[in-house]
Amino acid sequence: MSWFKREDNEIVNDAERTVRTEGLWVRCPKCSQVIFKADLEANLHVCPKCGHHFRIGARERIENLLEPGYQLVDLELRSTDPLQFTDLKPYKGRLKDAQKKTGLNDAIVNAIGNIGPHPVVISAMEYSFIGGSMGSVVGETIARAVDRALENRHPLIIISASGGARMMEGIASLMQLAKVSAGLAKLDEAKIPYISVMTDPTTGGVTASFAMLGDLNIAEPEALIGFAGPRVIEQTIRQKLPEGFQRSEFLLEHGFLDAIVDRKDMKQYLEDTLSWMTSNSQAS
Structure with a gap:
């Protein structure tokens, strides 16, 4: 492609045009639709053509769910480096890079506030x-x-992305894993609702512990949810996995999830769910 071309008797620098528009458009990884970034944000980072749910940050999830004033x-809290761990780079360096990139001290954000009239506690993970x-x-x-x-x-909601x-x-x-699971057992004994919301991806030890321990386990569409990844499983069992294996729809079909909820419907779904969960817990 030429670096320069003539338009209406003017020389146009394609490289400069690219720089000026960079970041204004996003390509959907599922349907390849090119979406104006502002339109994607207004649609809660869901592709308007195919419904693909883009990954979003913990603070944005909290903003989407809680009423103003949360x-x-x-x-x-900040992580230390108890093992003085180094692989391709020191763990302390990875922490500093991640903290600079996200503006967070670690991969979690806690919030207290209301979903509709219901006071809740939320823990949202930052992928x-x-x-x-x-x-x-x-x-x-x-x-x-x-x-x-x-x-x-107050009911607890954990939004997993890990x-x-x-x-x-x-x-x-x-x-x-044991620490959080033991705490959730106390919630259960006290008859306080716990809702687990799984997003793309929810894998490994998070899935093996608190993500699957909710009184209600729900997920966003097409989220990858599992312990080991599909590639690892295929290499272990030396078999081709079914289409859509470990995606939300597959897990719902096989009884591992209670519901799949679109992002635009999540707040109302949680509000409706909390209405009957809290009334039942108070009655008991």
Whole structure:
């Protein structure tokens, strides 16, 4: 392609045009539709042509669900490097890069607020922070959300978006699976509702623990949900997996999910669900 071309007797620099429009358009990875970025944002980052749900951040999810006036809490915790872990680069360097990229201390955001008239506690995972991996800070932050829900008897909602446990923290990461699961058992004993919302992707130890322990387990359309990834499973069993394996629709069909909810319908769905869940818990 020529770097320059003539239009209406003027020389136009294609490279400059590219720079001026860069970031204004997004191509849908599913249907290849080119979407004006502002239109995509107005549609909650869902493709208007095919319905593909783009990944979004934890703070945006909270903004979409809670009424104005909500409060972000438990943001002060920071991961350490107990193992002095280094692979291609030191873990401390990865943490600094992720903190700079996301503006968060770790891959989780807690919030307290209302969905409609219902007070709730939300923990939303941030996939762009080291793949939403669960280290000691993520586990402790979710545990604090559980404690808030217990103390105030408010329903808990965890929005998962994670590649699983954070290998850089070793056993300190894996301990969080039991820690959070034990906290959720206390919620169950107290008859306080817990809703698990799974988004793309929800995998590894997160799926093996709290993501699948909800009183209600729901997911966004076509979210990848599973323990090991499809490629690992195929290599292990040496068989081709069914079409759509480990996607939300497959899991719903096989009884692993209670519902699939479009992003635009999620807030109303949760509000309606909380209406009957809280009335039932109060009655009991």
